[in-house]
Amino acid sequence: MPEPIVATNDFVVKFANVNGSGSASANELFAKCVLRMGVPVASRNIFPSNIQGLPTWYEVRISAANWLGRRGGVDLMVAMNPQTWDKDVASIDPGGYLFYDSTKPLPPSKFREDTNSIGVPLTDICNRNYTDPRQRQLFKNIIYIGALASLLSIEPKVVEDAIAAQFQGKEKLIAPNVKAFRLGYDYAGEHLAGACGLKLERANEVGDRIFIGGNDAAALGCVYGGATVAAWYPITPSTSLAEEFGNHCREFRVDPETKEHRYAIVQAEDEIAAIGMVIGAGWNGARAFTATSGPGISLMQEFFGLAYFAEIPAVIFDIQRGGPSTGMPTRTQQSDILLCAYASHGDTKHVLLFPKDPGEAFTFAADAFDLAERLQTPVFVMMDLDIGMNDWLVPPLEWDDSRRYDRGKIMSRDELEAGKIFGRYLDVDGDAIPYRTLPGTHPTKGSYFTRGTSRDRFAKYSEEGAVYVDNMQRLLRKIDTAKSLVPAPIRHDAKQKARFGVIYYGSTTVAMEEALAALEAQGLHLDTLRVRAFPFSEDVNEFINAHDQVFVVEQNRDAQFQKLLVNECAVDPARTISILHYDGTPITARFITGAIADRMNLNQRQEAAE
């Protein structure tokens, strides 16, 4: 029997529940309580594509050291789902704890010898205190939160305050929930003192940070970034982005006097119509976006080509999930990279942004509208389920009131009137970005016919080879211009000169940061580059060529980002080593650490042998 794990403010609690049982809000309450103790939390929902009855998990990473990615492993399993009992029990780290409902005795074979079992007769407590079946179900969740609070030394006042906050506006529910909490808290206090070596201690590590989901933050970014038209089709895991946009618009965009809306949201008949509406609105000078996931991106392909070729601003949020096909609709992946980078038939290339967390999702969402209008092209904000649908602890969102929207090159009525030459596809400034006019600008000047067919610099239909090539070359130069406008990669060099580098992006960042600390502790040093956008800047090329080997860490099977690097940069593919995690769960620090350490140690051994 290994020693029971003893840890303070640094452990992983995983809740195994049945979905539709009301466990989600109780589990969130738990995470909020830890935050209220001043201890940072990262929580992740692992849920099925289903409304009721299937297994669901909620993993809470508690880390005073601020490691907010998934660590890997479980220290305390709250096993509330008999369906998944065996697997849940098996996933506990040796010396860890199993918290379970001990109302009905279970055979010893159901337990492990190397873990510590903590039984609380939850059903029994419920049945003695409640008669209504729904109440029994809901309060059982709060009772286990109470027991956990006692076991982990969470201050009862903290839980009671969190309950009051959760039921703000529904005050009648506060007292019964506090009562349920007390039932669990008191039971554990009486019967289970000292049963758990995991403890929470009040700390001051949360600061002014906020706990927010990426879809919600991106939706706020759309409001701040001036989006007025949203067209979308429901698809997990992107749905809440469009819905939150509606919620924020109702708060901020309704005229106080007339009650009229300064926004238009249309739930389209499908993703094709959604992107069509976005392109129509973008053509007509409104900031417009859609939010979707892989299958929607597949459906929108033809329109992406139109927007690229006809040069129409559009913002697309791709909340990536497990593909291909319907794949794993409620699991996370970074597997639409190539699909988006070269979306549509013919030669295309698109601007992609890779936010690392909900904080950047807010910033990049607002930036995306500036970029789309400046570059007159679709801009993809590449999020994923992990960022989009989980609440993350991030610095408070910021907005500079002096910021002005960059509407790009729009020729005005006055400029047309003054006789300024207008050629819709004419590169006047040498940056390959032409001027556009908006419909309805001038009675006799500046109108043109927008089309997906080839045309000359003055928007006149032409299938002449030279004219077509001229235009395609300009489009390529426009993507070059984009390189200097998109968020630059962020480089961190190791404390000592490193021969190895690592490139990563998006939601991998948080687990990567912890992995780097762990690797450094093992004496393994790496320079790092977090890429935040495509097309890649020259820095990416330089970084790869400055190292003997560069790990590329990503969450898909086919090393899509690595392929994009090899395709777009002048680098030897042999310099890159892919670290791939694609089982649908967010990548963990332990996984990255293990994979990189193995490879670097192997390398050192080989060199020593030579």
Place this chain on the structure above:
Amino acid sequence: MTYITKPKLRHPGLPKNNLGFTHRDYEGSISTLCAGCGHDSISASLIQACFELDIEPHRVAKLSGIGCSSKTPDYLLGNSHGFNSVHGRMPSVLTGANLANRDLIYMGISGDGDSASIGLGQFAHCVRRGVNMVYICENNGVYGLTKGQFSATADKGSKSKTAVNSDSPIDLVSLALILGATFVARSFSGDKKQLIPLLKAAITHRGSAVIDVVSPCVQFNNNPASTKSYDFVREHNEAVNRLDFIEPRAQITVDYEPGTVEIVTQHDGSQLKLSKLHGSYDARDRVAAMTYLQEHHAKGEVVTGLLYLDPEPEDLHAHLNTIATPLNTLGEKELCPGAKKLADVNESYR
């Protein structure tokens, strides 16, 4: 419709409308369609309708999909912006454009392949949303650009050079009625006297106006057996009414026999004088219109005219309660809640 390049010089005696524009100001590029194509007549009727309505050409946005019909926006209103989008998806692009700027006049110009085949879904949803537009389907029953395949409006039993169509046809007019269009008409490209007033009424209508215009394809579907041929339509045209469009401020001076003429006032004050050609037909009865269409279709007749009109329509903007100012003119001041509000937002996530 402008077949041959005309001199830029304008005859000083050309008639002008109330805005001082001549007919020439509403023309577009030279048509590249086949000589005798019904679509060119429709373009000409649209030009005439806009001229007569004193519309500023640049206040119109012309949108289309792909196909012969979808090329026509280039051949009219050269001072308007046009958007030749992708096949069957014009309705969504038009919807988005309309959301961005509710002040323009939106013309969706499509064909039977674009609207009834690949684009049936978008056609349906755009109509049921009540997008304020004129949706014109230039209906010839065939794919012209790909040389004569049947479209979804082709009659069962129609013959092409190589095949007989065995599929049932889709009637866009019946569909539009079911889907809640607030202005539904059918006309014939060869009957400008009927088509121009219908277009004028549709343009001034503030809701989803659908006009199905039978427009013979002289290359691939103008044979005697086709119900989309010049001869067939002329012989079987069953007009339910004759429409006179009366400007908002004009007085109705004509005398008429009670019961034979119906006057409908539209939202903008324009009046539609409907001379009944068929005694019992009531253009404000949606259900009766559907029945009438079915009965006459069964007899092999092509029913034309203003088939249904809701004089008090609601459009998508009314449903969404969007502000009167076009969304594309709003800036930071109207759209961005600012840093102070963001501090409150942050607080709510702690």
